[in-house]
Amino acid sequence: MSESLLSRLKGETAKTLIRTFLAKGMSAFGALGLIMIVGQLYGPKGVGVYALAQSILLGAGILSRRGMDNALLRFIGRDYRSLLVRRYLYWAGVRSLFVSVPLSLAIFLLRDWFESFFEMSGLSDVLLGVALAVPFYTWSFLLAGFFKGIRKPAMASFQESGAIALVAGVLLLLLHALSKTSPLDFSVLGWVYLIAAILIAAQGHLIAFFWLGRYIPAGRSTEIGLEELAELRDASLSFFIMGMAGFMQSVLGIMIAAKFLSSVELGLFKSAQQVAISVLFVLMVINAIFPPRFAALYHAGNLGELSRAARSAALLGLLLSSPFLVVCLLTPELILALLGKGFESAAIFLRILAVAQLVNVATGSVGFLLNMTGHDQIMRKIALYCNGVALAGFLFLSPLLGALGATLSLAFALVAQNILAMVTVWIKLGIWTMPGPNLLKHLGVHTKAKN
Structure with a gap:
């Protein structure tokens, strides 16, 4: 890919990032x-x-x-x-x-x-x-x-x-x-x-x-x-089939939890979930900007630049979301108090989901990397499998552990889906998305990509 095209992509990314950052921020914090x-x-x-x-x-x-x-x-x-x-x-x-x-x-x-x-x-x-x-x-x-x-x-x-x-x-x-x-x-x-x-x-x-x-x-x-x-x-x-994973998590999961939890327990779980989702505001901005760039770089055969772009996106997301994640982990009661009285008991739920979102942000846009490089069917199977297991968790853990069971089920879906996608990106594309050393390479996991 020519230097002029790379420069144009970077210039468009910077301008669009600012506009979309503001718009996505307004939407994300509107929901919260x-x-x-x-x-x-x-x-x-x-x-x-x-x-x-x-x-x-x-x-x-x-x-x-x-x-x-x-x-x-x-x-x-x-x-x-x-x-x-x-x-x-x-x-x-x-x-x-x-x-x-x-x-x-x-x-x-x-x-x-x-x-x-x-x-x-x-x-x-x-x-x-x-x-x-x-x-x-x-x-x-x-x-x-x-x-x-x-x-x-x-x-x-x-x-x-x-x-x-x-x-x-x-x-x-x-x-x-x-x-x-x-x-x-x-x-x-x-x-x-x-x-x-x-x-x-x-x-x-x-x-x-x-x-x-x-x-x-x-x-x-x-x-x-x-x-x-x-x-x-x-x-x-x-x-639509690809979107069924989100349907399983955001619709069926909540409905199953609602069947076994009281309205107060469901409210505590939902409040922790919504606060934790706000961390994803940064990732949503990145996912609105970078995927077309991933597709362009992959189409041009420039896997080296694609790898650098993917890691840059993950690092940017981690840096921008870290302050909020630290607050959620260390003092979740301060944030939950903004919702009113009685929400402080959701602190443990928020801590668990904050850790799950930390994994989500740190692994980067692995789902979009697979979707934009012709591996969308693999990503679809990963998402459906992980959310299917999470639904089983909602069904069996919610009656046993209440809102904690629902929280653990949701956290599993987030962590398992992103870890499996990250491993697949390395095996299929030879791209390590997380900032820091390539742990999979050190563990002896080989890539099939021809770099």
Whole structure:
């Protein structure tokens, strides 16, 4: 690869990193901020109810978009000035409606059953608004894929759930300040989430509408060919299957835990999880920037530069996240106290998850390295296997150990997935991603890559 191309990639990375850092930071801390507000207003029980309602919404969103957000990124990203761009987005939007609307109706009608099944009072009230938010929530994520495809990662970040949580949190605080009753009814939480989802979806829709009107006028767009349509469907299905690992962890895991834990225990677990996830804000920024660079370097056959880029990404993530990780490990009570009274007992959960996230950050973008270099099927198997074992942990450890069992199961999924991916990256690509000496090489693990 030429020096000019390397310089251009580094220059683009620096500029995009700053914009995306700010956008991802706002989204990540918006999600944490909503948890804090809910904790202050409703306590651990309220966080538990919100966690389950959010998992139901997240599951409905994953099923509704069926990998089409990533398919949009892939197909639009190939040529974002193509006359097919408008059709791609229209196809994804219409196709998602056939699932999101029925799911929205089903959650609305079954909200009392959900409350009874999980034995969690107040859940039905929250699901009133959350159920109606499903189509808007889904459309926001599809727009995020569209914005990534047209090279607007910062804008894409605002379309994801963190921004919705940020707006919902602001609305909740405003209503609390105006209300004469305290605390607010549980149903208010669902309604503010619905309003926030509508606002974020409408914002993204308008920006996409004006962008398309400027660059891809409706009269100039062309129909998607049958062969390309089949390819688009296959890509969506492939991304959907890859996303099932996240579905298992973020949706099924929470639901299993909710079945065996009280709303207070679930709230403690969810609060620790959300605080620990905030550490990933740095990794999310890096993963929004570096993967296209990985693909370009691998395509050019420059494994040496790819190795340096991967280690630089891991080192950058470790340096930026270390201060927060140290606080989580040494004084977790200080952070949890921000959520209100009664959350200090989640300190042990936060310590465990902070260690797991430390492994996640230190190993670097190993999952994306495999996905961007033609080893996506291996990564998919690793993710599904690790999360399958974690689900078994949720099922058997939650009844025995309570919230601690759920925490250990989640930590296992994070650590095992990243360690296995890191080993695979070394064997397949000959790349050591962690800062420091190559431990696998010293242990005699050989690589199959030809460097």
